[in-house]
Amino acid sequence: RALPIGVPKYVVSTIAFSPLIAPDRLSADIQMILWAGGLYGLNDICKATLSQAAGAVYGAALAVEPPDPDRPVIGMVSFGSSALQYMIHLRQPLIDRGFSVAVFHGTGMGGMALESLAEQGYFAAVLELAVAEIGNLMVGSVVNAGSNRMMAAARRGTPIIAAPAFGDMIDFATWQPVPERFRDRPYHAHNRLLASASLTGEERRELAREVACRLKQSKGPVHFVLPTQGIHAWDVEGMPAHDPEALAEMVDEYK
Template identity: 90%
Template sequence: MERKTILVIGTYDTKDPELNFVADCIRKMGGSVIEMDVSVLGDPSRPTDYSKHQVAAAAGKTIQDAIDAGDENHAMQIMALGASRLTAELYAQGRMDGMIALGGTMGTDLALDCARALPIGVPKYVVSTIAFSPLIPPDRLSADIQMILWAGGLYGLNDVCMATLSQAAGAVYGAALAVVPPNPDRPVIGMISFGSSALKYMVHLREPLMERGFSVAVFHGTGMGGMAMESLTEQGYFAAVLELAVAEIGNLMVGSVVNAGANRMTAAARQGTPIIAAPGFGDMIDFATWQPVPERFRDRPYHAHNRLLASASLTGEERRELAREVARRLKRSSGPVHFILPTQGIHAWDVEGMPAHDPDALAEMVDEYSRVMTDPVALSVLDCHINDRAFSDRVLEIIDGWIADGTIALSVRRGRSAPVRSGGVGSRRIGGPMTEPSPPW
């Protein structure tokens, strides 16, 4: 079995024994280790492969610059930039097969940047005292990051934290041995959706798209799924994206935690990746079932999907506001954008007899989308429900047109490299800086 090399990242001045323990666990399994020290003030017990001075230099700074930055936040941002650049470089050179980083809030902040410097399929593990905590915004996470809660890991080796660290070492090394990296021989289409009990288009579209020569990746639009799709879109991974459900934007608009961050539905616009969009589930607000229903939603139609996720309806004016925000994001794109507007409903719960059925608010939504989806966005208004075949057939017609005119290429070029930040496979490339949107709420 091929020997794998794992990059171990951490602050060796404060977590030297813990980091050495992880490295030793990997070596006992037959692996190799590259150690990267991202400390600022102290030194490790023995030299690491990459010193703190080399990390700072990769950011164009010195350790003294980090010390002189004035506070630990600015100092660690220097180290995070250098560490993420070195991580990408090591992977591009074929010198490492996975990464593991340890930390509290400081180390986790840096580790998230290092993980985002690696493409999907490269094992990236973060052992953190705040793993998947609300402190971590969705848009800081890479698409396939693995986080492990570091129990008893704040200071010093002990039986509790060694149990966690040894499992984490085994997890990252096992993943490096077992991973089947994505290297499709066909262009990939990214699609956002919800379960087939609510939205049917993914069932109608997947096989026809595969028959046309695409691989199809469907993401669950519950915040984390949208984050993963956005991350891969930012890397230029998709030939086209099907943004057919906009609930994550609505959740962001009203302050729900079930969102994918402020940058959702902006990466494709920056890349110039072709976009087909629709208002799927753009009439509901999602929140945790296990928390009290927010006061402003207590008198609205309510649906408990399970013990984790519940939804309440948006008013007609809130749907109009959401339509304006979706249009604002789509219109930023220099690539082709086509919006499909089904006038008879946008998920299975808004049909007659179901609790979310509100024909007046639906009419307001349709009116607003019809008004705001103007050039450069192309608009198709369909007298059907989003779950009808007519909706999916229109998506396929647009895809076929883009294939015919060369907007989407049915060929791919891939290699071992760090994530792409501009341009994409089978997409139109646009330049310019990555900018964050400025939501009006």
């Protein structure tokens, strides 16, 4: 995990992709292949596996493009434009101002990748525009980025702009049963992989306190943008996820 993102990493293992390997123990850009049939020596099956792994690392090393030193990189965590439509209007102006913009999907592995790069000092600034991974961590959802989420940029003093988008929902796998504590709540099946359930006002307060606690540890400047009429496109009047009272509790806690 200490190797920077971009350095080719390939794991050949008899337990590749098994539940024994938790995602938070792996680098965000690692690749794995099953070591099949080679427990007691080489044979045609495992030789093919080794050849593929070696070829993958060699090819990846040759394919690396050096970064542009004249374009500082801004790291963002967000979701798709169906929910966070401002991203359509935010990214291009930053590019026009001379920045390279890297947007990470806030579904666990994306947040892990951003933290890894932030720890290396890769970013000129970080825009934390979705806090769902923190909420997911707090309720035990597998869709989280680990306990260090929102900490690397803060520790390095990288400038941070944050907003509470999706601080009102938790995510879980669509194909699994809805967790019992969330069964009677507003529910949104985003696709065949991810579904979301609404948090109560008190749960939103708890999440707001946790986000604020992490941001307060920053050694650099932090700016927090706090919408008061809704924090994403599904949290507006007339939409099932809109809960004005719970929203008001969250806004009050952040203030």
